[in-house]
Amino acid sequence: MTVASASAVATPTPPPADSQARISQFMKDIQDEICQGLEGLDKTGKFREDAWQREEGGGGRSRIMRDGRVFEQGGVNFSEVWGKQLPPSILKQRPEAEGHGFYATGTSMVLHPLNPYIPTIHLNYRYFEAGPVWWFGGGIDMTPYYGFVEDVQHFHQTFKEICDRHHPDYYPVFKTWCDEYFYLKHRQETRGVGGIFFDYQDGTGELYRGPHADKASATCSREIGNLPQRTWEDLFAFVQSCAKGFLPAYVPIAEKRQETTWGDRERNFQLYRRGRYVEFNLVYDRGTIFGLQTNGRTESILMSLPPMVRWEYCYAPDTDTPEAQLYEIFLKPQDWANWTPQ
Amino acid sequence: MTVASASAVATPTPPPADSQARISQFMKDIQDEICQGLEGLDKTGKFREDAWQREEGGGGRSRIMRDGRVFEQGGVNFSEVWGKQLPPSILKQRPEAEGHGFYATGTSMVLHPLNPYIPTIHLNYRYFEAGPVWWFGGGIDMTPYYGFVEDVQHFHQTFKEICDRHHPDYYPVFKTWCDEYFYLKHRQETRGVGGIFFDYQDGTGELYRGPHADKASATCSREIGNLPQRTWEDLFAFVQSCAKGFLPAYVPIAEKRQETTWGDRERNFQLYRRGRYVEFNLVYDRGTIFGLQTNGRTESILMSLPPMVRWEYCYAPDTDTPEAQLYEIFLKPQDWANWTPQ
Numbered sequence: 001m002t003v004a005s006a007s008a009v010a011t012p013t014p015p016p017a018d019s020q021a022r023i024s025q026f027m028k029d030i031q032d033e034i035c036q037g038l039e040g041l042d043k044t045g046k047f048r049e050d051a052w053q054r055e056e057g058g059g060g061r062s063r064i065m066r067d068g069r070v071f072e073q074g075g076v077n078f079s080e081v082w083g084k085q086l087p088p089s090i091l092k093q094r095p096e097a098e099g100h101g102f103y104a105t106g107t108s109m110v111l112h113p114l115n116p117y118i119p120t121i122h123l124n125y126r127y128f129e130a131g132p133v134w135w136f137g138g139g140i141d142m143t144p145y146y147g148f149v150e151d152v153q154h155f156h157q158t159f160k161e162i163c164d165r166h167h168p169d170y171y172p173v174f175k176t177w178c179d180e181y182f183y184l185k186h187r188q189e190t191r192g193v194g195g196i197f198f199d200y201q202d203g204t205g206e207l208y209r210g211p212h213a214d215k216a217s218a219t220c221s222r223e224i225g226n227l228p229q230r231t232w233e234d235l236f237a238f239v240q241s242c243a244k245g246f247l248p249a250y251v252p253i254a255e256k257r258q259e260t261t262w263g264d265r266e267r268n269f270q271l272y273r274r275g276r277y278v279e280f281n282l283v284y285d286r287g288t289i290f291g292l293q294t295n296g297r298t299e300s301i302l303m304s305l306p307p308m309v310r311w312e313y314c315y316a317p318d319t320d321t322p323e324a325q326l327y328e329i330f331l332k333p334q335d336w337a338n339w340t341p342q
Numbered sequence: 343m344t345v346a347s348a349s350a351v352a353t354p355t356p357p358p359a360d361s362q363a364r365i366s367q368f369m370k371d372i373q374d375e376i377c378q379g380l381e382g383l384d385k386t387g388k389f390r391e392d393a394w395q396r397e398e399g400g401g402g403r404s405r406i407m408r409d410g411r412v413f414e415q416g417g418v419n420f421s422e423v424w425g426k427q428l429p430p431s432i433l434k435q436r437p438e439a440e441g442h443g444f445y446a447t448g449t450s451m452v453l454h455p456l457n458p459y460i461p462t463i464h465l466n467y468r469y470f471e472a473g474p475v476w477w478f479g480g481g482i483d484m485t486p487y488y489g490f491v492e493d494v495q496h497f498h499q500t501f502k503e504i505c506d507r508h509h510p511d512y513y514p515v516f517k518t519w520c521d522e523y524f525y526l527k528h529r530q531e532t533r534g535v536g537g538i539f540f541d542y543q544d545g546t547g548e549l550y551r552g553p554h555a556d557k558a559s560a561t562c563s564r565e566i567g568n569l570p571q572r573t574w575e576d577l578f579a580f581v582q583s584c585a586k587g588f589l590p591a592y593v594p595i596a597e598k599r600q601e602t603t604w605g606d607r608e609r610n611f612q613l614y615r616r617g618r619y620v621e622f623n624l625v626y627d628r629g630t631i632f633g634l635q636t637n638g639r640t641e642s643i644l645m646s647l648p649p650m651v652r653w654e655y656c657y658a659p660d661t662d663t664p665e666a667q668l669y670e671i672f673l674k675p676q677d678w679a680n681w682t683p684q
Contacts, residue, residue: 050656064655075655186634282624283634292528292625299656307654311647313406313417314392
């Protein structure tokens with residue numbers, strides 16, 4: 001069955017009249033919920049809030065934690081902006097938005113723990129409306145420095161269960177999409193162990209439209225078929241479930257690893273690996289590049305960068321070490337939800 | 343007088359028959375000369391060489407110094423590559439090269455000193471041939487953490503004198519070009535105190551061609567007119583003079599500042615400012631992005647990144663400090679060659 005052919009572009013059904021108010025409230029609520037959960041985990045670190053206004057319309061609240069017990073540095077950002085026209089990079093993907101005003105809101109966060117045995121974590125969910133089109137995008141992915149299969153399994157199984165409650169095709173599609181998006185081509189490595197990710201979801205059942213549509217569709221469709229048609233309410237419910245899955249997916253991992261002792265060796269490896277996070281965010285990440293090129297609030301955009309980082313020419317871990325194992329097992333796409341010991 | 347109008351694109355005169363051999367030899371010689379000069383300055387640090395081959399044709403030699411007395415980390419790279427077709431990003435700038443094989447060679451270097459009172463330094467010169475077109479590009483720019491007017495004056499005056507020997511318009515054009523190229527738009531700061539920079543110089547007297555031509559020409563032409571027509575030999579001689587100016591421009595500054603004592607405050611500021619170097623290289627630098635996107639040797643491309651870096655949300659220096667002075671005076675385009683104390 002062809003749900004959406006390449007030639008006939010389906011138009012999404014209109015969103016409800018109170019869509020913006022509801023999403024905006026949700027994005028703020030999830031920022032509150034996650035900040036509260038992370039302060040509970042950290043026990044000593046507190047988020048400091050900066051509220052800011054955007055001249056062209058809208059604003060946000062950036063919350064930063066520094067020098068906590070668990071978190072060395074990190075931020076949880078909410079923003080809600082509107083204006084006369086989407087930037088060209090997005091209009092290319094959604095030409096129907098041309099000539100229309102736009103509304104966009106989202107929550108994004110990156111937390112860099114101090115203990116190298118606790119993974120760095122990222123969440124971002126966003127929503128756009130512009131003329132006849134609207135869409136949801138975002139995801140959650142985890143970046144360990146030392147890999148533990150049971151942690152990665154827990155993380156992926158949490159999101160697989162959430163996805164499965166909404167549609168059986170969601171997890172395989174959005175897990176693959178995540179592996180493809182958070183990929184450092186110049187290093188031939190994934191950023192971490194992935195998670196789930198999607199973009200331009202408007203309920204029409206298309207995986208993606210725009211310049212990369214062929215690649216994304218081909219990669220995903222061959223393996224798992226098209227996505228189901230969905231209403232705005234279905235997708236909003238799904239995004240809410242994913243975002244609410246963040247704390248139960250991550251907090252138990254951080255709690256399990258927080259007492260593991262570490263020294264210079266682990267710290268050096270963590271600082272080195274953080275360099276990859278910087279490379280990904282500044283070279284590939286659509287959100288970061290979009291923000292920097294369109295006069296976004298630089299400090300809020302770059303709060304995803306780690307507090308301390310190092311680069312070392314031609315570093316390679318010694319064989320048969322946990323550091324080598326990270327590259328061999330954890331920085332490649334794996335079927336984590338169904339992992340069986342080898 | 344209109345040296346080159348926008349509508350009539352001049353074709354460069356053909357290069358000499360031995361152009362590639364001569365340039366390649368020069369690029370290797372200047373790598374040798376600079377490495378020797380920097381080892382002489384460092385006194386304990388030595389460059390370690392990695393020779394590498396490129397599957398599609400060509401190769402290079404990367405030289406890295408780590409944990410020296412003066413230099414915490416840095417590299418001096420030579421490369422010489424050829425192939426069937428230039429990548430699309432360059433073909434856009436030089437459509438005449440379409441369908442022709444290409445030859446490219448260059449030397450590039452970035453050195454990060456340990457002492458925060460010694461500036462980070464960058465040099466890159468490159469040469470391309472492809473069918474009917476050839477061109478030189480590159481430059482030298484300096485990035486201090488603590489600004490000293492006399493150092494910056496010495497640096498700029500050295501290159502002004504070199505430029506003036508070749509043409510009186512060179513320094514003002516290439517100094518302005520450098521300020522514009524090494525600019526972090528999202529921070530509204532220059533990367534450092536600049537130096538000289540140009541691209542696509544083929545002797546036709548045009549400042550630049552391609553998508554940014556209007557901007558570059560408008561900025562420069564309004565102030566200083568077009569560049570003179572030049573032969574291949576003229577431009578090669580000019581590039582040689584610039585590259586040979588590197589050691590006399592930089593070494594006296596490093597020698598003057600190497601004994602200045604520093605502590606946590608200066609180190610913290612240096613690590614923070616190094617973050618800007620990373621942001622520039624990964625977000626804006628044409629050479630870095632081009633290399634990463636075209637399967638270049640990643641370790642050689644990213645050897646420009648600093649050994650240790652930090653990011654801090656919303657950092658701003660206290661008023662009336664040397665750190666504040668860096669932003670107020672040194673991270674803005676200034677007429678350094680003719681600076682008069684205020």
